[in-house]
Amino acid sequence: MKPLRRVVPFAASLLMLPVAAMAAGMPQMDFKNPLTTSQVVWGAIIFAVLYIVASKFALPKVGAVLEERAAHIANDLEAAQASKLKADAGMAEATAAIAKARAEAQSAINAALDAAKGAAAEQSAALNARLEKQLSDAETQIARARTQAMSALREVATETAATVVARLTGQVPDPQRLSGAIGAALAARGVG
Amino acid sequence: MAAEGHSSIDALGQFTLEPALGAIGRSVNFTQANTMMVVASGLVLALLVVGMRPRAMVPGRLQAAAELAYEFVLGMCNDQIGHGGKKFFPVVFCLFFFILFGNVLGLFPYFFTFTSHIAVTLAMSTFVFCLVTFVALKEHGLHFFSYFLPKGIPMAMAPLVILIEIISYLSRIISLSVRLFANMMAGHIILDVFASFVVMLGLAGGIFLIPAGLSLVTNVALFGLELLVATLQAYVFAILTCIYLHDAVHLH
Numbered sequence: 001m002k003p004l005r006r007v008v009p010f011a012a013s014l015l016m017l018p019v020a021a022m023a024a025g026m027p028q029m030d031f032k033n034p035l036t037t038s039q040v041v042w043g044a045i046i047f048a049v050l051y052i053v054a055s056k057f058a059l060p061k062v063g064a065v066l067e068e069r070a071a072h073i074a075n076d077l078e079a080a081q082a083s084k085l086k087a088d089a090g091m092a093e094a095t096a097a098i099a100k101a102r103a104e105a106q107s108a109i110n111a112a113l114d115a116a117k118g119a120a121a122e123q124s125a126a127l128n129a130r131l132e133k134q135l136s137d138a139e140t141q142i143a144r145a146r147t148q149a150m151s152a153l154r155e156v157a158t159e160t161a162a163t164v165v166a167r168l169t170g171q172v173p174d175p176q177r178l179s180g181a182i183g184a185a186l187a188a189r190g191v192g
Numbered sequence: 193m194a195a196e197g198h199s200s201i202d203a204l205g206q207f208t209l210e211p212a213l214g215a216i217g218r219s220v221n222f223t224q225a226n227t228m229m230v231v232a233s234g235l236v237l238a239l240l241v242v243g244m245r246p247r248a249m250v251p252g253r254l255q256a257a258a259e260l261a262y263e264f265v266l267g268m269c270n271d272q273i274g275h276g277g278k279k280f281f282p283v284v285f286c287l288f289f290f291i292l293f294g295n296v297l298g299l300f301p302y303f304f305t306f307t308s309h310i311a312v313t314l315a316m317s318t319f320v321f322c323l324v325t326f327v328a329l330k331e332h333g334l335h336f337f338s339y340f341l342p343k344g345i346p347m348a349m350a351p352l353v354i355l356i357e358i359i360s361y362l363s364r365i366i367s368l369s370v371r372l373f374a375n376m377m378a379g380h381i382i383l384d385v386f387a388s389f390v391v392m393l394g395l396a397g398g399i400f401l402i403p404a405g406l407s408l409v410t411n412v413a414l415f416g417l418e419l420l421v422a423t424l425q426a427y428v429f430a431i432l433t434c435i436y437l438h439d440a441v442h443l444h
Binding site for chain 2: 026027028029031033034035036037038039040042043044046047049050051053054055057058059061062063065066068069072
C-alpha cells in the first residue's frame, strides 16, 4: 500500500507537468533574479573573448597550416606534372631515335643484301658461262670421238664380214656388195 | 534534484541559476552558466591551439579534429553565404562551437546547460539579428529596404506584403532563440523526469522495479537522442545565421 501511495500522486503530477511548468514559472523566466540578466552580460564578455582569441590567434593558425599544406600539395603536383612532361619528351625522343636507328639499319641491311646478291649473281653467271663452255667443248669432243668410232666400226665390220665370208665360202666377197650390205645393216641398227 | 518534495518531480530545478566561484562570483553575479561558458570557450580554443601545435603536414588525431572543425564551418560559410562568406567565418565558427560545446557539455551529469536559458539564446539571436542588419545596411545602404518588397508584387498588395516581410524579418530573433532554448530545455526536462521515475519506482521496489528498469532503458535511448539534438541545434543555429548573412550580402 505504501508504494502505491507514493506512485499515484507522482503519476498525477506527471500529467500536470506542462501546466505546472507554466504555472510554477520556469527559472529561465525569473527576470527578478539578477543572475538571469547578469549571466547574459558575462556571456557576452566570454563570447567576445572567445571571438577575439579565435579570430585573431587560433583560427589563422589553422588556416595557415591548411594553406601551407595546400601550397605544398600544389607544388608537388606541379613538380610531378613537370617531371611527367619531361619524361614524355624523353620518351618521344627515345622512340624517334629508335625508329631512326631501325630505318638506318634496315637500309644498311638492304644495301648489303643488294651488293651480296649482285656479287653472287655475277659469280654464278661467270661460273655458268665457264661450265657452259666446258660442256659444249666436251660435247664436241664426244661427237668427234663418236664419229671416229662410227667410221672405225664400218671398217671393222667390213673386214670382219669379209674374213667371215672368205672362211665360210672360200672366196673373197665382192667389196661393192659387202659395203652395201654393211651400210644397210648399220642403217637398220641406227648407227650408220 | 528529483523527488525532493516528497513525491513530486522537480524537473525545472535544474535550470535554477546559482552564483559560482564563491564570494567573488557572488559579488559580481557570476553564475554556473557562465562557468560552463568559460569551459566551453576554453575547450574550443584548446582544440584549436593544442590541436594545431604540431603544425604537421600529415595531421595527428587532434590536429585532424581541429582541421575538420575549421573546414566544416568554412565549407558551410562558403556554401551558404557564397561570395564574401569567408569574412563571416570567425563569427559563425565561434557561434557554432560555443553552442555545440554548451549543448554537449550540458548533457554531462551535474553540468549546467547555458543554452537552456532563453535569456542567453535570445541574446545570441539578437546579436545575429543585429549583425545581419548591420551587414545589410553597410552593403546596400538604404537599398536594403527593398528586401521587404519582393520584385513583381502588385502595388495594391505592397502594404500587406511589406508588413508580412517585416514581421517575418523581426521574428527571426524569436524563432532562432526559442528553437534552441526549447529544444534544450525539453530534452533536459524529459531526461530529468525519466531519471526521477527510475529513482522513485526503484525505491518503491517489488513490481515497480520493472517500470523502473524500462525508464532507465528509455533514458539511455533519450540520451542518444539528446546528443543528436545538441549537435543538430548548434548546426541549425549556425546554418540559419549563414542563410541570414547570405540574404544580407546578396539581398535574396
